[in-house]
Amino acid sequence: MSSSDNRSTIRHLSPVLFVADRQKTLEYYSSIGFYCDFGLGFVERDGLEIIFHETENKDRITPNYPHHREDALDIFAMVYGVEELYHELAEKGAKLHKPLEVNEFGMKEFSIMDPDGYTIGFGESIQD
Template identity: 55%
Template sequence: MSEKIQSKISHFSAIRFVADRKQALDYYAKLGFWCDYEMGFVEREGLHMIVHESDAEHVNAISPNNEIHGPHAVDLFAMVEGIEELYEEFQAKGAVLHYPLRTNDYQMKEFAIKDPEGYTIGFGESLI
């Protein structure tokens, strides 16, 4: 009798529509992400995104969360190990900060970056 194989989701990819895909991919590549310019894939460790270029009819519909929900809203949040090292690496590579490294009330050290389209990625490390 054969055993039933258990399904497993290995990762997910956030999909982002942008006005200029090459510009977005160049930004992430500069920060050390692997980018597939043909398919629009952006990856670094467990963070995966797919970048699609919006058609001219819908380019005004691009709306990062912080534009709607305020300056502390992010579009994607990733848990990391070595938050201070990642922060220093991104700063050295020219990342645009959405907010700087800080410790919040719920015992998380975090920061966020912003890409050329205004999308934000928060990075955090638990202090407990």
């Protein structure tokens, strides 16, 4: 659908997360293969874009894990080639939060954790 259609279209989603040290956060994502715009404070890979803002209220940064459940995530991305992504991110030094596994919903997934404790899950349906 193009912008000339009579209907609006959401092009992509960019969560905004507050962090203690934006430079450190962006360096982490850069080291594991994300494109980083150090001036604007966002990271991007294959359509997953996250915007990071540094906060003075460092004690108020509250990722979902561990406050909710052991498997609570802040962001979840559906991907193709989840096994390859898992091995790539692990080899590049991503901090693994949950290992690659198949869950009861028929999803093969894993998650990583960034320097502020935010967790990002990546999954692929095994039925596709």
